[in-house]
Amino acid sequence: DQQVKQNSPSLSVQEGRISILNCDYTNSMFDYFLWYKKYPAEGPTFLISISSIKDKNEDGRFTVFLNKSAKHLSLHIVPSQPGDSAVYFCAASANTNAGKSTFGDGTTLTVKP
């Protein structure tokens, strides 16, 4: 049973437009959500996170929205740049789980010039 799902394996957007990456979760014990970016043959790098007590967190071009009732979060990138092309992983953590995170399968974002 996959507890964190990213239903879109890939997304293609034009440079300068908005990229929206989605993530759904099933475990109501999750109380912290994180997004990571990964280039091929490299380890993921942490992008942005959000606590379950908030519904929005913004950091520069990146904004994460959390809808707890729908168990859904999304990452918005505005404006999208070609360098944003990568695989984006959604991850969730429960305070009771000693910091370990459960990851989705990732969404490959391609930003076209």
Next chain:
Amino acid sequence: DGGITQSPKYLFRKEGQNVTLSCEQNLNHDAMYWYRQDPGQGLRLIYYSQIVNDFQKGDIAEGYSVSREKKESFPLTVTSAQKNPTAFYLCASSSRNIRMGYTFGSGTRLTVV
């Protein structure tokens, strides 16, 4: 510069051999993790450790073993009991503050020949 180092970057193993993947961090992080990534899939947790001399199994621990004798080091041994070891292995560390996310190493690609 602080960081997390995995070695080797590429590793080839013959059937029936044990191999050990190295992971070292100088971030003074308490927690360390091993994840496995297969093509088109997310990261699955193998083992994690919150403190020296203590570690717990993750979701796919069978065929793997770890040790945590020093805070800086968390080596992973892939034993001959692991039926399908060919994968990309990622080591990560984190502080107690989950909102900062994990710091990942650059990964080790293991291939069984």
